Amino acid sequence: MFFTYLLLFTLAYLVAVFYWQRRRQMRVFKEMGIPGPEPNFLFGNILAFWAKPMFKTFQEWHKTYGETFGYFEGPTPVLVTSNTEILHQVFIKQFNNFHKRKLWPVQVDPDNDEDVHLFFARGQRWKRLRSVVNPAFTATKMRKMEPQMNMCADVLVEVMDKAAEQSEEKRVLITELFRRLTLNTIVQCALGIQDNTIREPESGFLRHCMGVIEDTTKQPVLYALGFTFPALSKLWMAIYKYMHYIKFNPVYWLEEKINDCVQYRKKNPEPSPDLLRQMLDARFEVKSFRDLDAPASKEGHEETDLNGNIKKPVLRSLTENEVVQHALLFLMAGYETSSTSLGYIFYELATNPHVQQAVRQEIDELLPEGEEANYDNIRNLKYMDKVISETLRKYPLASNVIARQCGETCQVAGLTIPSGMLVAANAWALHHDPKFTPEKKAARSSMAWIPFGAGPRQCIGFRFAWVQMKLVLCKLLRRYQFEPASDLKEPLELREGATILFKEDVPLRVLPLS
Numbered sequence: 450m451f452f453t454y455l456l457l458f459t460l461a462y463l464v465a466v467f468y469w470q471r472r473r474q475m476r477v478f479k480e481m482g483i484p485g486p487e488p489n490f491l492f493g494n495i496l497a498f499w500a501k502p503m504f505k506t507f508q509e510w511h512k513t514y515g516e517t518f519g520y521f522e523g524p525t526p527v528l529v530t531s532n533t534e535i536l537h538q539v540f541i542k543q544f545n546n547f548h549k550r551k552l553w554p555v556q557v558d559p560d561n562d563e564d565v566h567l568f569f570a571r572g573q574r575w576k577r578l579r580s581v582v583n584p585a586f587t588a589t590k591m592r593k594m595e596p597q598m599n600m601c602a603d604v605l606v607e608v609m610d611k612a613a614e615q616s617e618e619k620r621v622l623i624t625e626l627f628r629r630l631t632l633n634t635i636v637q638c639a640l641g642i643q644d645n646t647i648r649e650p651e652s653g654f655l656r657h658c659m660g661v662i663e664d665t666t667k668q669p670v671l672y673a674l675g676f677t678f679p680a681l682s683k684l685w686m687a688i689y690k691y692m693h694y695i696k697f698n699p700v701y702w703l704e705e706k707i708n709d710c711v712q713y714r715k716k717n718p719e720p721s722p723d724l725l726r727q728m729l730d731a732r733f734e735v736k737s738f739r740d741l742d743a744p745a746s747k748e749g750h751e752e753t754d755l756n757g758n759i760k761k762p763v764l765r766s767l768t769e770n771e772v773v774q775h776a777l778l779f780l781m782a783g784y785e786t787s788s789t790s791l792g793y794i795f796y797e798l799a800t801n802p803h804v805q806q807a808v809r810q811e812i813d814e815l816l817p818e819g820e821e822a823n824y825d826n827i828r829n830l831k832y833m834d835k836v837i838s839e840t841l842r843k844y845p846l847a848s849n850v851i852a853r854q855c856g857e858t859c860q861v862a863g864l865t866i867p868s869g870m871l872v873a874a875n876a877w878a879l880h881h882d883p884k885f886t887p888e889k890k891a892a893r894s895s896m897a898w899i900p901f902g903a904g905p906r907q908c909i910g911f912r913f914a915w916v917q918m919k920l921v922l923c924k925l926l927r928r929y930q931f932e933p934a935s936d937l938k939e940p941l942e943l944r945e946g947a948t949i950l951f952k953e954d955v956p957l958r959v960l961p962l963s
């Protein structure tokens with residue numbers, strides 16, 4: 450009996466200590482004078498995202514609490530803001546102290562795991578990876594990849610013709626086609642594989658990439674536990690891996706394909722413009738990534754810190770595992786974002802025919818007599834640039850990843866941000882703020898338009914995506930008139946997955962121009 454009482458007393462004591470600690474942690478925003486929704490001591494505010502997607506919840510909280518507010522993911526405080534001064538400080542000026550991305554509760558350990566790529570890496574490791582991968586995305590490299598992009602767009606036209614012919618109304622579900630196009634393009638440009646995904650909806654690459662994306666939304670309970678008890682992250686990751694051990698994980702299929710490709714390319718080292726060749730040339734035979742991150746002083750080392758200020762050398766090389774992980778990252782980061790963006794652009798063009806006509810007119814004027822669009826001449830299509838910018842302003846589809854974690858406690862625009870706090874950009878509220886409409890573009894802050902994030906960790910594939918979108922626009926607008934199909938639902942209904950995308954595919958009429 451005594452032991453039962455002792456056990457009950459100990460349990461009650463531990464629960465009380467836990468409760469008291471959580472309550473103390475959750476006072477942080479009140480002490481800073483920052484408003485926000487009342488947190489539950491166990492989950493914080495994450496249950497709100499079960500009822501409504503995060504990007505919509507942020508917009509509602511923005512209306513209730515103003516441009517800067519705080520909430521909790523389990524015990525972790527997240528400061529959400531659309532204040533351009535705070536964003537500028539965090540993403541650019543004080544990047545040295547804010548170089549860490551927001552971590553998800555179930556993911557690899559960014560400091561100790563071999564399988565970490567650029568997206569999750571931090572500190573010197575991130576700097577090394579970014580400096581190796583950056584040269585693969587220069588203007589010169591994009592110019593070399595453009596013929597591949599154009600070839601993929603040609604196949605898209607062939608497939609679109611067939612799809613339109615199958616219905617009397619010439620109705621086509623465009624996002625499914627764009628997904629196949631952008632995956633095919635990235636497989637060719639990143640891996641150098643002549644894939645046929647656009648023609649084959651059942652392609653292995655498409656099925657497995659979609660499987661990975663879908664998987665990010667499939668374990669809400671595991672994710673909730675991860676947010677609530679972040680200190681047990683290794684346990685959540687082990688459970689996640691076990692679940693995939695008994696149920697096939699589509700990532701394994703992709704890793705195997707990429708690994709085969711890496712082995713083949715190592716044996717056949719011909720020069721090629723694809724991203725894999727660039728990374729293989731920077732491959733270095735070491736036992737562990739730690740040997741590459743250790744400061745060294747040999748030739749080829751950078752001598753700057755994360756902001757490019759203090760001297761701290763870093764080796765410009767990748768391990769073989771890092772090459773595979775980056776190839777996988779480019780597939781995943783590149784195809785879904787670009788296809789969803791194209792979906793939004795064509796939806797907007799179909800529902801705003803005068804804008805569609807103006808883009809077409811600009812193409813006809815600047816690329817007369819059917820001159821093929823290429824990397825150099827598409828730079829003159831300035832109205833098209835505006836249409837893409839404006840669409841991404843309306844729909845900042847990758848907004849949920851634009852966040853940073855504070856390293857050491859510091860001052861940001863008059864606020865004391867404690868170590869470990871997350872700062873997230875409220876991109877939807879920011880982009881829809883009447884202060885920052887396109888007409889006021891000249892006067893607005895550079896932080897008012899952030900669909901690709903901001904600062905040194907801004908999207909590395911920005912130029913790749915932009916060139917691809919412009920080439921596709923040229924190809925399709927010269928050939929077709931786009932109109933809403935009879936069953937197009939307006940306004941668009943959106944859902945949140947890895948990106949913010951359409952709840953259902955977008956049906957448009959694709960009418961060949963005479």
Ligand code: HEM
Nearest residue numbers: 568782783786787790847901902903906907908909910914
């Ligand atoms: C329209 C298409 C795209 C959009 C809207 C988009 C958006 C974003 C955003 C918002 C971020 C986070 C930036 C930040 O935290 O400041 C990001 C990061 C990243 N994106 Fe993209 N992206 C697109 C296309 C691509 C493509 C085509 C690739 C690769 C081929 C790519 C590769 C990456 C990588 C590797 C990162 C992580 C960079 C780092 O942490 O250093 N993205 N992207």
